[in-house]
Amino acid sequence: MASTGNFELICLENPLLDIQAVGNEALLEKYGLKANDAILAEDKHLDLYEDLLQNYDAKLIAGGAAQNTARGAQYILPPNSAVFIGSVGKDKYSETLKETCAKAGLRVEYRYDDKLPTGRCGVVITGHNRSMCTDLSAANAYQIDHLKSEAVWSLVQQAKVFYVGGYHLTVCVPAILALAEEAAASNKIFMLSLSAPFICQFFKDPLDQTAPYWDYVIGNETEALAYAESHGLNTTDIKEIATALAKLPKKNTARPRTVIITQGTDPTIVAVQKPDGSVETKEYPVHAISESEINDTNGAGDAFAGGFVAGIVQGKNLDTAVDMGQWLAKLSIKELGPSYPFPKQSYSGSA
Numbered sequence: 001m002a003s004t005g006n007f008e009l010i011c012l013e014n015p016l017l018d019i020q021a022v023g024n025e026a027l028l029e030k031y032g033l034k035a036n037d038a039i040l041a042e043d044k045h046l047d048l049y050e051d052l053l054q055n056y057d058a059k060l061i062a063g064g065a066a067q068n069t070a071r072g073a074q075y076i077l078p079p080n081s082a083v084f085i086g087s088v089g090k091d092k093y094s095e096t097l098k099e100t101c102a103k104a105g106l107r108v109e110y111r112y113d114d115k116l117p118t119g120r121c122g123v124v125i126t127g128h129n130r131s132m133c134t135d136l137s138a139a140n141a142y143q144i145d146h147l148k149s150e151a152v153w154s155l156v157q158q159a160k161v162f163y164v165g166g167y168h169l170t171v172c173v174p175a176i177l178a179l180a181e182e183a184a185a186s187n188k189i190f191m192l193s194l195s196a197p198f199i200c201q202f203f204k205d206p207l208d209q210t211a212p213y214w215d216y217v218i219g220n221e222t223e224a225l226a227y228a229e230s231h232g233l234n235t236t237d238i239k240e241i242a243t244a245l246a247k248l249p250k251k252n253t254a255r256p257r258t259v260i261i262t263q264g265t266d267p268t269i270v271a272v273q274k275p276d277g278s279v280e281t282k283e284y285p286v287h288a289i290s291e292s293e294i295n296d297t298n299g300a301g302d303a304f305a306g307g308f309v310a311g312i313v314q315g316k317n318l319d320t321a322v323d324m325g326q327w328l329a330k331l332s333i334k335e336l337g338p339s340y341p342f343p344k345q346s347y348s349g350s351a
């Protein structure tokens with residue numbers, strides 16, 4: 001397919017449909033879930049999805065962390081700026097995902113699996129906590145051949161920023177490294193999100209393989225702590241952890257590394273590598289939101305990343321890009337799940 005438009009941003013990860021409901025302690029206990037977590041489903045979790053739909057009035061919402069980020073970035077950027085890549089099934093759920101992305105103006109280049117259904121993420125909300133349990137199904141079948149196909153790779157080549165969700169480290173490391181290598185070879189921007197504590201703990205080796213390519217790495221405080229523990233950093237200080245990440249060896253030395261750690265309602269910590277090898281850290285307060293305006297925080301981190309990435313694509317400075325992230329996170333928190341308000345609101349400087 002010939003590509004039109006001026007696609008500047010490529011995002012890669014798992015397209016998922018969220019099956020989200022307000023739950024309770026008993027439900028968490030029934031499936032052995034922690035109140036605030038993200039895990040891969042095992043056999044014992046597979047009834048959760050039907051349970052949520054039948055007994056908890058669950059809603060179906062477009063999800064997949066980096067797909068939420070891509071929708072968020074496209075929400076801000078001019079039409080035809082972002083493309084999302086991942087693997088889905090040939091079913092109703094992938095149709096729903098495609099429609100939601102189209103509404104946000106996001107182009108998707110899905111790989112369609114012949115056998116497996118579209119992946120699902122069960123989201124159990126209790127208070128301000130969310131427990132996510134993902135059955136990847138078709139998303140787990142992503143293959144580098146799809147990325148390297150002429151139609152998709154031509155989009156990769158015209159883009160200047162790549163954003164990869166760390167969750168994809170459980171799926172297709174060669175595809176992630178292909179984007180990373182392309183970025184380093186052409187002095188493009190490569191960003192990775194840490195995604196979840198379990199990625200930092202149990203997918204340490206593939207995560208470390210991508211580290212030299214990180215121009216930007218984005219995570220939250222629980223992911224930073226999990227990283228510090230699995231890498232023996234011997235600290236629980238978020239600024240120290242961000243500094244350690246900024247100092248890791250880097251492939252493309254033409255770009256300094258920037259580390260962004262969000263902390264819920266606490267200030268966002270940013271660490272930037274300086275040309276002399278030292279690291280500067282900064283703190284950015286989040287945009288205040290009143291309790292009554294909060295719908296749920298599922299997807300707030302993805303929305304932050306979406307706003308931030310949009311800022312980077314537009315060549316904004318770091319302060320503005322962080323502010324755009326805080327702005328979009330605030331908008332998303334007011335919506336159900338990882339969604340953005342329509343009619344569109346536009347970013348007009350610090351709120």
Ligand code: 26A
Nearest residue numbers: 014016063064065121132134167299338
């Ligand atoms: C591989 N795993 C576990 C996952 C995910 C995921 N997206 C990709 N891969 N587990 C949860 N999510 C998504 O995270 C969003 C909230 O940050 C959910 O689909 C949800 O939309």
